Amino acid sequence: MKYGVFGTGMVGDALASGLVKLGNEVMMGTRTAEHEKAIAWQRRAGAKGHIGTFQEAARYGEVLLNCTQGAFSLDVLRSLDRKDLAGKILIDIANPLDNGMPPGLTICNTDSLGESIQREFPDAKVVKTLNTCNCQVMIDPGRVKGEHDMFICGNDQGAKEKVKGLLREFGWKSIIDLGDITNARATEQLLPLWLRLYIMYGTPDFNFKIVRN
Numbered sequence: 162m163k164y165g166v167f168g169t170g171m172v173g174d175a176l177a178s179g180l181v182k183l184g185n186e187v188m189m190g191t192r193t194a195e196h197e198k199a200i201a202w203q204r205r206a207g208a209k210g211h212i213g214t215f216q217e218a219a220r221y222g223e224v225l226l227n228c229t230q231g232a233f234s235l236d237v238l239r240s241l242d243r244k245d246l247a248g249k250i251l252i253d254i255a256n257p258l259d260n261g262m263p264p265g266l267t268i269c270n271t272d273s274l275g276e277s278i279q280r281e282f283p284d285a286k287v288v289k290t291l292n293t294c295n296c297q298v299m300i301d302p303g304r305v306k307g308e309h310d311m312f313i314c315g316n317d318q319g320a321k322e323k324v325k326g327l328l329r330e331f332g333w334k335s336i337i338d339l340g341d342i343t344n345a346r347a348t349e350q351l352l353p354l355w356l357r358l359y360i361m362y363g364t365p366d367f368n369f370k371i372v373r374n
Contacts, residue, residue, distance in 0.1 A: 165190055165222025167215055167237060169198040172254055172296040173228035177202060179300030181209045183330050190218025219245035224252065224323075225285075231257035231274050232267060235281060247284035250320045253345070254291045254299075256352045263356040266349060275345030279316065286320035288313060289345040290328065293355060295365035302332045302368070309368040310335045314344035337371065 163186045166177040173189060180187045188211040191199045199212040211221070219225060219241045229237045234255045238246070257274040258264040268274055275289035290313040291299045298304050302311070311333045315321050325336050339347065351369070359365055 162186070163221055163223045164188070165218035165220075165225045166228055167218060167226065168228035168230075168255075169196055169202065170228065170230070172299075173226075174198070174202050175296035175300055176226055176228055176254070176291075177210070178206060179331060181206045182300075185209065187211065188213050188218045188221040190215040216241055216245070222249070224250045224327075226252045227255050227278070229255055231255040232259070234274060235277060238278060238282065243282065243284070246282050249285060250317075250323060251278065251282070251285045251287050252291070252324055253278055253287055253289050256292050256349050258352065263353065263360060265353060269346065269350055271346075273343070273345035273349050275314070275342050275349070279342045286315065286317040287342055288315035288317075288320050288324045289342060289348060290314075290324060293348050293351045294368045295359075298366060298368055300331050302334075304366050305368045307370070308335060309370045310337050312337050312339055312344075312348045314339040314342055314348065316341050335370075 164180050165188050166173050167190045169191050177187045177189050186209050189199050189202055194213050203210045203212045215237055227234055253275050257266050257268040259267050279287040293312055311328055313321055313336055328336055
C-alpha cells in the first residue's frame with residue numbers, strides 16, 4: 162500500500178515510520194520537499210520512505226493521514242487538489258488544540274475538526290482515530306500494559322473497516338467504533354483530559370480503557 166502522511170512532527174514521524182515498518186511505501190508531505198525533519202526521517206526510513214510537498218504526498222498516497230497541527234489542518238488540506246482527495250480514505254489524527262498551557266480546543270461541543278474536514282471535502286472518506294493517545298502508543302500499543310482501547314468513527318463503513326485492519330496491524334486488539342464522524346467531537350474532547358493526565362503522570366505511556374458489565 163502507498164500512504165501519504167501530512168506532517169513532519171512527532172505524530173507524522175511516528176506513523177510514517179510505523180507504516181514503513183509494516184512494509185508499506187510512504188511519502189511524508191511537508192510545505193517544502195527540503196524540510197530538514199522530512200529529510201532526516203527519509204534517511205532513517207530507507208528505500209520505502211519518500212518525501213515531497215503536501216500536494217505530492219496527496220497524489221502519491223492511496224490512503225492519506227492528516228498528522229498536521231489541528232489549528233492548521235484545514236489550511237493544509239485546502240492547498241491540495243481536491244481530486245487527489247476524492248474517493249480516498251483520509252485518516253484524521255489531528256486535534257484542534259489552541260496555544261494555552263495546558264491547551265484547550267479551538268473547536269468543540271457542536272463541531273469537531275473531523276467533521277469540519279469531512280464537510281469541506283465531502284468526496285473524501287474521513288476516518289477519525291489514533292487521536293487519543295501518544296504517537297508511540299499509536300504504532301505500538303504494547304507500550305501500555307494490559308488491555309486498553311482505540312476509538313474510531315467515520316461515515317463510510319467500508320473505509321472504517323480498512324482502517325481497523327491497519328490498527329490491528331499496529332497491534333490494536335480492542336477497537337471501539339463510535340459511529341459516524343460527528344463522534345469525533347467526543348474523541349477530540351478527550352485531549353484536555355489526556356494532557357492533564359500526562360502532566361500528572363510525567364509519561365505519555367498510558368491510555369483509556371472502557372470497563373462495563
